Amino acid sequence: MFSPNQQQQMQVQVKYGGVNPVGIIKKKIDEVVLWPWQKQQQKKKLKLVGGGLSVSPMGFGTWAWGNQLLWGYQQSMDPQLQTIFNLALRNGINLFDTADSYGTGQLNGQSEKLLGTFISQFQGNEVDNIVIATKFAAYPWRLTPNQFVNACKSSLDRLQIERIGIAQLHWSTANYAPFQERALWDGLVAMYDQGLVEAVGVSNYGPKQLPKIHHYLNQRGVPLSTAQVQFSLLSMGEDQMEIKSICDSLGIRVIAYSPLALGMLTGKYTPANLPRGPRSLLFRQIIPRMEPLLISLKEIAEKRGKSIPQVAINWCISKGTIPIPGVKSVKQAEENLGAIGWKLRSGELDELECAARDSPAKMIQNVFQTT
Numbered sequence: 457m458f459s460p461n462q463q464q465q466m467q468v469q470v471k472y473g474g475v476n477p478v479g480i481i482k483k484k485i486d487e488v489v490l491w492p493w494q495k496q497q498q499k500k501k502l503k504l505v506g507g508g509l510s511v512s513p514m515g516f517g518t519w520a521w522g523n524q525l526l527w528g529y530q531q532s533m534d535p536q537l538q539t540i541f542n543l544a545l546r547n548g549i550n551l552f553d554t555a556d557s558y559g560t561g562q563l564n565g566q567s568e569k570l571l572g573t574f575i576s577q578f579q580g581n582e583v584d585n586i587v588i589a590t591k592f593a594a595y596p597w598r599l600t601p602n603q604f605v606n607a608c609k610s611s612l613d614r615l616q617i618e619r620i621g622i623a624q625l626h627w628s629t630a631n632y633a634p635f636q637e638r639a640l641w642d643g644l645v646a647m648y649d650q651g652l653v654e655a656v657g658v659s660n661y662g663p664k665q666l667p668k669i670h671h672y673l674n675q676r677g678v679p680l681s682t683a684q685v686q687f688s689l690l691s692m693g694e695d696q697m698e699i700k701s702i703c704d705s706l707g708i709r710v711i712a713y714s715p716l717a718l719g720m721l722t723g724k725y726t727p728a729n730l731p732r733g734p735r736s737l738l739f740r741q742i743i744p745r746m747e748p749l750l751i752s753l754k755e756i757a758e759k760r761g762k763s764i765p766q767v768a769i770n771w772c773i774s775k776g777t778i779p780i781p782g783v784k785s786v787k788q789a790e791e792n793l794g795a796i797g798w799k800l801r802s803g804e805l806d807e808l809e810c811a812a813r814d815s816p817a818k819m820i821q822n823v824f825q826t827t
């Protein structure tokens with residue numbers, strides 16, 4: 457006979473395929489909830505322009521869910537990813553970002569497929585308000601609006617839902633294939649007009665290209681709800697700030713991707729402790745040159761009784777964006793949930809931004825971002 461404690465431990469092991477994530481053995485993991493006062497604040501949702509969509513002040517990113525090359529994904533992680541999904545929904549997070557190109561090699565589309573499975577197996581009515589933001593890749597063979605409509609239908613199949621929450625163009629082709637750009641824009645219009653999507657957004661559109669698509673969509677009666685850009689304490693250059701102010705003036709919400717600079721703003725990596733895979737090449741160059749920022753993050757985290765990732769994510773929220781940190785473990789998800797429900801003070805924002813400016817290293821700009 458096993459004691460109740462041993463039985464619980466075995467249930468956790470079954471759920472995680474034999475892996476015991478630190479610190480959660482004694483809890484019933486699907487039911488980890490925050491303190492009532494935190495939950496209260498997280499119920500607050502942000503309205504998107506046009507339509508009736510509201511999203512939580514932070515979403516979760518799912519690029520890693522299916523990506524072996526950069527993120528070391530393995531299918532044995534799926535039960536843990538499902539627990540993350542359940543945990544997030546139960547704690548007021550209703551925004552999940554994905555893309556039709558997420559998933560490497562034979563796992564292409566895996567991120568959307570996993571979300572589809574998790575949505576269909578979720579027990580509870582929180583799932584009724586879920587907002588899936590997916591992105592459509594501007595593959596060179598997608599040359600007509602109808603091809604984007606078909607891509608949208610394929611995403612809907614993988615996601616097992618009837619409508620996409622936010623349909624985003626993953627990147628603009630304006631820099632290298634301007635003739636394709638109109639097909640992208642008309643593709644969004646067609647998805648919206650056919651009722652396949654509740655709202656539309658863009659990703660990696662720069663300060664020149666963004667007003668153009670906004671104007672075009674506006675003329676076609678389609679509100680542009682969101683613009684997704686790389687935005688963090690390591691990525692707050694002139695272009696990013698200009699994009700933010702353009703969005704503010706046009707009523708577009710900014711979704712901040714890579715808010716933890718791929719993990720560098722968690723404080724857990726050092727030149728002697730680099731992640732496996734291609735990230736190590738980037739981190740080796742940047743981490744030694746972001747010391748002032750890491751020191752400031754640590755000081756503020758200690759003073760506020762928060763962790764470094766919580767402060768880094770909260771900075772994005774305090775700047776008026778919706779961060780979508782990527783999460784790979786229940787521990788990370790629990791920690792990142794603690795980034796909402798409070799706000800950095802203006803003096804702390806100044807300190808962090810000064811330290812970021814004093815740090816010679818910055819994130820490399822995504823090559824897909826246009827001017």
Ligand SMILES: NC(=O)c1ccc[n+]([C@@H]2O[C@H](COP(=O)([O-])OP(=O)(O)OC[C@H]3O[C@@H](n4cnc5c(N)ncnc54)[C@H](OP(=O)(O)O)[C@@H]3O)[C@@H](O)[C@H]2O)c1
Pocket residue numbers: 516517518519520527553554591626659660684712713714715716717718719720722724731765780781782783784787788789791792822
């Ligand atoms: N539109 C675009 O072109 C674009 C581009 C990039 C990303 N995105 C979206 O934005 C999302 C987030 O960006 P991202 O995944 O690139 O990077 P990120 O959010 O800056 O970093 C995520 C990574 O940091 C680590 N991490 C997260 N929380 C942690 C915690 N509390 N403690 C310690 N480590 C933690 C995890 O990796 P390790 O544990 O392996 O360190 C995690 O995968 C993506 O998932 C995707 O949905 C969009």
